Amino acid sequence: MSQALKRKLADPRTGGLLGLAAVIAVLPLFLPNNFYYDVAIGAGLSAIVCVGLNLLIGYAGQISLGHAGFVGLGAYSSAVLTVEFGWHPLAAMTAGALGVGILAFLVARPILRLRGHYLAMATLGLGIIISIVVNTEAEYTGGPDGMTVPSLMFFGRELYGEAVWYWIVGAALLFTVWLSLNLIASPVGRALRAVHGSEPAAEIAGVDTAHYKVLVFVISAVIASLAGSLGAHYAGFVSPANVGFFRSIELVTMVVLGGMASTYGAVVGAAILTVLPQLLTGLEDYEHIAFGLILMLTVIFMPRGLVPSFFTIARNRLASAGAPPP
Amino acid sequence: MTLLKVEALSREFGGILAVDSLHFEIAPGSIHSIIGPNGAGKTTLFNLVTGVYAPSAGRVHFEGRDITGLAPHRLAAMGLSRTFQNLQIFFNMTALENVMVGLHLTLDRRLGAALFRLGGVARKERRARDAAAELMRFVGLEAYLDVDADAMPYGALKGLELARALASKPRLLLLDEPAAGLNPVETEEVAGLIRKIAQSGVTVVLVEHDMRLVMGVSDHVLVLDYGRKLAEGTVDEVRANPDVIAAYLGSGAAGGTHGA
Ligand SMILES: Nc1ncnc2c1ncn2[C@@H]1O[C@H](COP(=O)(O)OP(=O)(O)O)[C@@H](O)[C@H]1O
Ligand SMILES: [Mg+2]
Numbered sequence: 401m402s403q404a405l406k407r408k409l410a411d412p413r414t415g416g417l418l419g420l421a422a423v424i425a426v427l428p429l430f431l432p433n434n435f436y437y438d439v440a441i442g443a444g445l446s447a448i449v450c451v452g453l454n455l456l457i458g459y460a461g462q463i464s465l466g467h468a469g470f471v472g473l474g475a476y477s478s479a480v481l482t483v484e485f486g487w488h489p490l491a492a493m494t495a496g497a498l499g500v501g502i503l504a505f506l507v508a509r510p511i512l513r514l515r516g517h518y519l520a521m522a523t524l525g526l527g528i529i530i531s532i533v534v535n536t537e538a539e540y541t542g543g544p545d546g547m548t549v550p551s552l553m554f555f556g557r558e559l560y561g562e563a564v565w566y567w568i569v570g571a572a573l574l575f576t577v578w579l580s581l582n583l584i585a586s587p588v589g590r591a592l593r594a595v596h597g598s599e600p601a602a603e604i605a606g607v608d609t610a611h612y613k614v615l616v617f618v619i620s621a622v623i624a625s626l627a628g629s630l631g632a633h634y635a636g637f638v639s640p641a642n643v644g645f646f647r648s649i650e651l652v653t654m655v656v657l658g659g660m661a662s663t664y665g666a667v668v669g670a671a672i673l674t675v676l677p678q679l680l681t682g683l684e685d686y687e688h689i690a691f692g693l694i695l696m697l698t699v700i701f702m703p704r705g706l707v708p709s710f711f712t713i714a715r716n717r718l719a720s721a722g723a724p725p726p
Numbered sequence: 727m728t729l730l731k732v733e734a735l736s737r738e739f740g741g742i743l744a745v746d747s748l749h750f751e752i753a754p755g756s757i758h759s760i761i762g763p764n765g766a767g768k769t770t771l772f773n774l775v776t777g778v779y780a781p782s783a784g785r786v787h788f789e790g791r792d793i794t795g796l797a798p799h800r801l802a803a804m805g806l807s808r809t810f811q812n813l814q815i816f817f818n819m820t821a822l823e824n825v826m827v828g829l830h831l832t833l834d835r836r837l838g839a840a841l842f843r844l845g846g847v848a849r850k851e852r853r854a855r856d857a858a859a860e861l862m863r864f865v866g867l868e869a870y871l872d873v874d875a876d877a878m879p880y881g882a883l884k885g886l887e888l889a890r891a892l893a894s895k896p897r898l899l900l901l902d903e904p905a906a907g908l909n910p911v912e913t914e915e916v917a918g919l920i921r922k923i924a925q926s927g928v929t930v931v932l933v934e935h936d937m938r939l940v941m942g943v944s945d946h947v948l949v950l951d952y953g954r955k956l957a958e959g960t961v962d963e964v965r966a967n968p969d970v971i972a973a974y975l976g977s978g979a980a981g982g983t984h985g986a
Contacts, residue, residue, distance in 0.1 A: 579841050586840035586847055587826075587833040587854075590819075594827045597816030601887075603798035604776060604808055606831035606894055615837070661818065 413581045416664055420577060424570040428563075437562035439678050444569035445631045447670035448576045450654045451663055452623030455580060457652065458660035459589065460616045461596030462512070463520040466527025467651050470621040472643030473500050473530060474628025479549045479638045480540050489552050493629040497622045504621035505614060512613040519617070524645070531644045546639030549632045565634045572630060573667070576623060580663045583619075592616050593661070646688060653695045659705025668707050728787075729754040729898055729929050730775070735784030736953075737770055744770040746953035747784070752931065752946075754897070757924045759932045759940045762950035768933040769811055771950070772900050776808050777801050788898065803831055807896035809887040811903045811933075817876040821867060824875055824886055825858035828893025861889040865919060881912050888919065892928075899923065900931045905939050917943055941965070 409415035431437050449471055456462050477496025481487040487495070507526055511518045534541045541547060552559045559568065583589045591612050594602035599609050632638045650673065658669020673694070677687055702709050730752040737745045745767045752758050760768050773779040775786055777798040785794045793801060807828075816824050833854055839845040859871055865885040870878055875886065884904060891899055901920070905913040917939050924930050924943075934940050940947065940961075947964040949956040957967040964970055 582843045588840040597818045598814040601814035605827045606802035608799045
């Protein structure tokens with residue numbers, strides 16, 4: 401292999417994306433029935449949210465404890481605007497994303513000017529409010545029972561069934577990962593990482609820290625909203641079950657486990673923590689405890705998360721095995 | 727013509743005045759040192775000038791414009807930069823990336839271009855890497871280009887702060903104890919760098935305890951004590967000032983015998 405090709409493949413934007421595309425392409429061979437497809441689609445949707453959330457938490461060093469609320473707002477925008485107001489699904493999805501973006505902006509703008517963990521508290525509150533609203537505004541949302549959502553139409557064709565949605569979600573995940581990798585490898589991404597590294601140093605280097613914190617929060621919220629809309633059309637149903645505080649904690653746990661400041665880590669974390677509960681059926685009662693435990697143990701024993709730790713170990717192995725430098 | 731003008735500047739912390747009705751001016755094109763014992767208010771003065779803290783009273787003017795209370799990133803855009811006494815390094819990046827952050831305002835910061843990698847982002851990033859590498863060579867850190875910042879020794883991190891500050895092409899550069907914790911050889915290198923920076927047209931304000939360094943490079947010295955101006959003038963004038971001899975040079979604080 402030529403040096404240039406090797407370097408291209410080692411670049412996360414080419415090699416990593418090809419790897420992820422290969423996994424998505426091959427995975428259906430190992431999915432015996434629709435139940436497995438459903439789990440894979442769930443993992444993919446969570447991964448999309450986590451890639452966005454990782455931009456906020458992993459790269460910019462800010463915390464959101466309310467992202468399930470943004471996913472829920474996207475899902476309910478698609479549901480309510482199509483069913484109650486007769487909007488086209490794509491218009492509803494876009495309006496949901498816009499609305500969530502504006503809401504995130506309005507919440508973050510005053511808060512992110514302050515230092516400290518105010519964002520965590522504000523998003524916690526916002527998530528709880530969203531959860532209460534979808535539960536109580538039964539006239540529009542169906543309340544705790546939820547409501548059905550029409551299928552997504554694509555050039556006159558109804559997008560329906562696990563086999564179709566697997567590829568839609570797979571493509572959306574690849575696209576989201578590509579955007580995230582691009583962003584991080586740009587001056588904007590470096591500014592986000594600088595905010596995490598040292599706000600005083602970022603500022604005097606010319607980085608408007610408040611602006612970038614608001615920006616990344618809005619981006620992550622919009623991604624969550626779009627994933628929520630996709631999920632609503634896939635399932636054909638929305639309910640408040642996945643809008644609450646615990647779901648927000650699950651999303652944070654996925655990001656932390658997979659590896660903060662690692663786009664692929666967010667994907668791996670989402671995949672593991674979506675599949676794991678399926679393997680441990682019958683232990684649903686302990687799911688909250690298990691997630692809490694995983695979060696704690698990761699932070700204590702592997703604070704950088706699975707994927708970054710794996711790459712460090714692999715690199716050290718290679719180095720100590722006396723491999724000639726590439 | 728003055729580059730920086732400080733008028734009646736004060737800042738209090740819990741009843742004590744860390745900076746107390748300070749007046750001074752800095753003319754462009756030279757090296758100005760600010761000395762004084764620990765707690766004299768030197769770092770607080772830098773924080774007031776660079777917008778980290780808002781003053782309790784007084785104004786700061788830069789190139790004739792009132793910059794009091796402006797956020798640091800606005801001042802960076804106007805040509806002001808600094809280093810930090812307690813290092814402020816991006817430990818989540820490589821050394822080169824640290825310096826590239828300093829280039830932020832010269833780069834393409836459009837979100838769309840970043841997300842979709844349009845507008846020659848890749849090519850511009852390569853050029854930014856070259857510019858940052860050049861600055862690292864300038865401060866003698868060419869050995870650390872792709873080293874993670876958290877794997878670098880203390881002395882190298884001091885140089886990294888300097889390279890990052892230079893990356894924003896400041897007209898006024900404030901250095902807060904750039905030689906603190908360095909050995910005599912490294913300190914001599916820093917002295918050489920400061921002279922080179924000043925020769926390139928950047929006005930330097932230096933806070934430093936190492937008196938040999940201060941007396942060796944400074945065109946002008948301001949002595950602070952308890953937040954107030956004790957004396958001001960050329961190196962020789964300050965050395966001969968009886969107040970300075972009594973209050974500062976006579977005490978154990980002189981000669982850089984203590985660290986940061
Ligand atoms: N953020 C702060 N909060 C409270 N007191 C401060 C703060 N920053 C500085 N001070 C106080 O202001 C005085 C001057 O400190 P400083 O400017 O760091 O002095 P120097 O840099 O000359 O050693 C000291 O008494 C210090 O304790
Ligand atoms: Mg100080």
